[in-house]
Amino acid sequence: MSFDFTPFFRDDLPPAANPWGGFPEFNFVGGHNDADGVPVEALTEALAKAMQRDGKQLATYGMNSGAQGYLPLRTCIAQILEARAGMATDPANILITTGSLQGLDLVNGALLSPGDTVIVEDVSYGGALSRLRRCGVDYKSVKVDAGGMCMDGLATVLGDLQGQGIRPKYIYTIPTVQNPSGTVMSRERRQRMLDLARQYGVPIFEDDCYADLLWEGDRPASIRSMDENGQVIYCGTFSKSIAPALRIGYVVADWPVMSRILPLKSDGGCGALEQMALAEYCPDHFAGHVDKLRQTLKGKCETMTAALAEQFGATAEFSAPVGGIFIWITLPDDVDTDRLAQVASAQGVAINPGSEWSADPDSGRHRFRLCFGHATHQVIRDGVARLAEICHGEFGVPLRGANVER
Amino acid sequence: MSFDFTPFFRDDLPPAANPWGGFPEFNFVGGHNDADGVPVEALTEALAKAMQRDGKQLATYGMNSGAQGYLPLRTCIAQILEARAGMATDPANILITTGSLQGLDLVNGALLSPGDTVIVEDVSYGGALSRLRRCGVDYKSVKVDAGGMCMDGLATVLGDLQGQGIRPKYIYTIPTVQNPSGTVMSRERRQRMLDLARQYGVPIFEDDCYADLLWEGDRPASIRSMDENGQVIYCGTFSKSIAPALRIGYVVADWPVMSRILPLKSDGGCGALEQMALAEYCPDHFAGHVDKLRQTLKGKCETMTAALAEQFGATAEFSAPVGGIFIWITLPDDVDTDRLAQVASAQGVAINPGSEWSADPDSGRHRFRLCFGHATHQVIRDGVARLAEICHGEFGVPLRGANVER
Numbered sequence: 001m002s003f004d005f006t007p008f009f010r011d012d013l014p015p016a017a018n019p020w021g022g023f024p025e026f027n028f029v030g031g032h033n034d035a036d037g038v039p040v041e042a043l044t045e046a047l048a049k050a051m052q053r054d055g056k057q058l059a060t061y062g063m064n065s066g067a068q069g070y071l072p073l074r075t076c077i078a079q080i081l082e083a084r085a086g087m088a089t090d091p092a093n094i095l096i097t098t099g100s101l102q103g104l105d106l107v108n109g110a111l112l113s114p115g116d117t118v119i120v121e122d123v124s125y126g127g128a129l130s131r132l133r134r135c136g137v138d139y140k141s142v143k144v145d146a147g148g149m150c151m152d153g154l155a156t157v158l159g160d161l162q163g164q165g166i167r168p169k170y171i172y173t174i175p176t177v178q179n180p181s182g183t184v185m186s187r188e189r190r191q192r193m194l195d196l197a198r199q200y201g202v203p204i205f206e207d208d209c210y211a212d213l214l215w216e217g218d219r220p221a222s223i224r225s226m227d228e229n230g231q232v233i234y235c236g237t238f239s240k241s242i243a244p245a246l247r248i249g250y251v252v253a254d255w256p257v258m259s260r261i262l263p264l265k266s267d268g269g270c271g272a273l274e275q276m277a278l279a280e281y282c283p284d285h286f287a288g289h290v291d292k293l294r295q296t297l298k299g300k301c302e303t304m305t306a307a308l309a310e311q312f313g314a315t316a317e318f319s320a321p322v323g324g325i326f327i328w329i330t331l332p333d334d335v336d337t338d339r340l341a342q343v344a345s346a347q348g349v350a351i352n353p354g355s356e357w358s359a360d361p362d363s364g365r366h367r368f369r370l371c372f373g374h375a376t377h378q379v380i381r382d383g384v385a386r387l388a389e390i391c392h393g394e395f396g397v398p399l400r401g402a403n404v405e406r
Numbered sequence: 407m408s409f410d411f412t413p414f415f416r417d418d419l420p421p422a423a424n425p426w427g428g429f430p431e432f433n434f435v436g437g438h439n440d441a442d443g444v445p446v447e448a449l450t451e452a453l454a455k456a457m458q459r460d461g462k463q464l465a466t467y468g469m470n471s472g473a474q475g476y477l478p479l480r481t482c483i484a485q486i487l488e489a490r491a492g493m494a495t496d497p498a499n500i501l502i503t504t505g506s507l508q509g510l511d512l513v514n515g516a517l518l519s520p521g522d523t524v525i526v527e528d529v530s531y532g533g534a535l536s537r538l539r540r541c542g543v544d545y546k547s548v549k550v551d552a553g554g555m556c557m558d559g560l561a562t563v564l565g566d567l568q569g570q571g572i573r574p575k576y577i578y579t580i581p582t583v584q585n586p587s588g589t590v591m592s593r594e595r596r597q598r599m600l601d602l603a604r605q606y607g608v609p610i611f612e613d614d615c616y617a618d619l620l621w622e623g624d625r626p627a628s629i630r631s632m633d634e635n636g637q638v639i640y641c642g643t644f645s646k647s648i649a650p651a652l653r654i655g656y657v658v659a660d661w662p663v664m665s666r667i668l669p670l671k672s673d674g675g676c677g678a679l680e681q682m683a684l685a686e687y688c689p690d691h692f693a694g695h696v697d698k699l700r701q702t703l704k705g706k707c708e709t710m711t712a713a714l715a716e717q718f719g720a721t722a723e724f725s726a727p728v729g730g731i732f733i734w735i736t737l738p739d740d741v742d743t744d745r746l747a748q749v750a751s752a753q754g755v756a757i758n759p760g761s762e763w764s765a766d767p768d769s770g771r772h773r774f775r776l777c778f779g780h781a782t783h784q785v786i787r788d789g790v791a792r793l794a795e796i797c798h799g800e801f802g803v804p805l806r807g808a809n810v811e812r
Contacts, residue, residue, distance in 0.1 A: 010517065013669070020472025033465040051446055065426065243464035
């Protein structure tokens with residue numbers, strides 16, 4: 001007879017997991033990347049070279065670099081951030097993490113207690129919002145418009161909270177290729193955010209995971225690069241620019257913060273092979289790889305926007321992204337995307353319902369997010385067509401698809 | 407002026423980290439392994455092969471295997487456990503973790519709330535004890551003798567707790583090459599532990615991290631292999647058998663437990679390159695590699711026991727290990743190894759004071775642990791000599807070293 005573990009589990013656990021059932025046929029969720037774009041050969045060669053030089057260091061925890069991660073990779077990240085995000089960074093202020101997800105957990109672990117308050121964008125990364133809820137934290141949201149988080153709105157929220165005697169633990173922002181809106185915050189807004197953060201004495205938590213994937217032009221200077229007093233905690237990742245399965249992200253913070261986050265990383269470090277491979281690969285290949293990747297993604301994005309226009313017509317409203325791997329779409333008010341996602345899932349189409357990407361779930365109930373990084377052009381076209389059909393079957397819209405009455 | 411983060415940190419954070427200062431000259435702490443024993447070339451080749459086949463899967467989270475980790479590696483772990491630990495295992499009941507450390511955190515996260523009680527061995531892994539304290543958990547300890555955890559002692563503790571109406575959340579044991587005592591539990595004791603666990607309805611958490619490193623003979627059957635009702639949660643690792651910097655460990659548990667642990671692994675998975683490299687490397691190389699490694703470690707252990715005998719004589723009591731990477735040493739009662747560790751550290755010799763490896767820190771105050779896996783034979787000899795000198799300088803013992811009066 002099977003032992004009953006039920007009385008042994010904590011009361012506050014998330015629901016039980018289901019066994020893995022494979023990826024859906026039309027997979028438009030998750031930060032997956034273009035499969036052909038993974039630089040398999042160059043990464044393999046880079047690792048072989050690094051192994052020849054440093055392979056014996058695998059025998060030690062931390063590879064002679066301490067708990068913050070392989071020093072050659074931290075040096076390389078510092079160079080990338082300085083060159084691309086205008087952000088002079090000491091490798092001593094970088095912590096290598098298991099993707100940016102662990103970065104979020106570590107920063108939250110250092111700063112947040114149940115009952116605390118943070119400020120978020122009104123549409124934001126679902127994984128960040130769900131983590132805040134799991135921490136028992138209250139969040140106040142600030143409207144995102146075509147230029148990213150609205151600074152007048154931020155000023156109002158900061159003022160209101162101050163009036164209530166509440167000092168928020170941080171302002172969480174994704175300034176470049178905001179998730180899910182795809183917006184990019186101007187330099188002026190970034191400066192204003194910093195000014196407000198200083199005025200109210202509130203830290204900023206800058207999530208810059210998509211910044212390398214702008215179709216055109218240079219990455220904007222990060223907010224942290226404009227900050228001179230260590231008020232901004234920054235996180236980034238190689239998941240979107242190289243490959244998510246590498247699980248290599250990073251947190252950048254001045255030492256007074258880093259020294260408190262570091263003891264919470266209790267897993268003995270991140271994978272050495274990825275750290276070695278990236279440290280060897282990036283100096284020669286990163287910029288060129290990213291240039292190629294963003295063209296690939298731009299092409300997939302165009303296929304998806306064309307498919308949306310063709311299949312959904314005026315029923316689907318969205319701004320064409322200027323970078324990234326996702327599109328944020330608004331449907332008519334009476335379409336419930338929670339239900340749409342559920343029905344679509346049963347038919348092999350995976351989408352992110354807007355409620356999960358919205359600070360106020362109700363306000364996102366007729367919105368959804370589609371990711372286009374991994375799907376092939378054909379999968380994008382077929383999947384959007386199937387989704388339109390499903391949506392029509394459930395909600396009666398869109399009425400026409402591909403110029404044909406449904 | 408630097409922003410003051412002090413009021414933003416949680417009250418219950420561990421002390422701030424110090425910047426990394428490099429490894430000490432004589433490093434006898436930590437689970438580091440033999441540097442020349444790392445199969446650098448074979449791992450590199452294995453990864454190249456796996457990359458050629460599966461490299462494009464790096465583009466997806468989970469590499470088409472879901473949150474539990476790369477299926478070929480889970481299959482390979484199942485084969486190793488069946489062949490070596492007598493433990494038939496379904497890959498669906500394996501979760502790949504960032505070393506066994508993350509395994510401890512996940513199991514604790516699923517089961518332990520502040521105020522809970524667990525049962526531990528009276529000397530045990532410092533990282534497990536410190537985690538329990540950090541969880542706010544009370545632990546009761548059971549004496550370890552030359553045959554591992556004493557079952558009469560366990561029966562007494564279980565009975566006492568039952569009398570107090572307390573059902574412990576688990577019994578934590580390291581049955582094979584117990585850390586730090588180096589003892590190996592007999593099959594009879596394993597069976598008795600299972601019987602007691604059943605009788606009292608208490609789960610067992612079996613930590614089998616060192617089991618591949620017995621100098622002679624086969625690994626004993628794991629406790630989990632003898633359990634038929636899913637009462638044992640098991641963890642293992644490649645850190646000791648291959649290399650710690652790979653950060654690949656695993657938890658094995660029946661699905662009712664696995665399904666509750668899995669949602670707590672919120673970091674998007676472990677490093678793909680290590681998982682691919684190990685899955686490719688192990689089927690052909692694991693057994694041969696481990697055979698070679700344990701001979702290497704046995705040789706280093708002999709060097710260390712000889713150095714201890716020469717430098718400490720009768721002052722240092724210990725049982726010669728039958729496997730593993732550490733020796734557990736008892737000094738005269740009036741030697742305070744917390745102080746010894748502190749003074750030695752300043753002189754380049756790192757040791758684990760016994761207080762950190764003891765459920766009751768006071769009872770371990772005259773004991774310490776020395777690791778011999780990473781140090782060269784010369785470093786072992788010189789380091790033990792220096793440690794004896796430091797010990798003599800502080801505590802007046804040992805009186806003689808290398809047949810010379812001090």
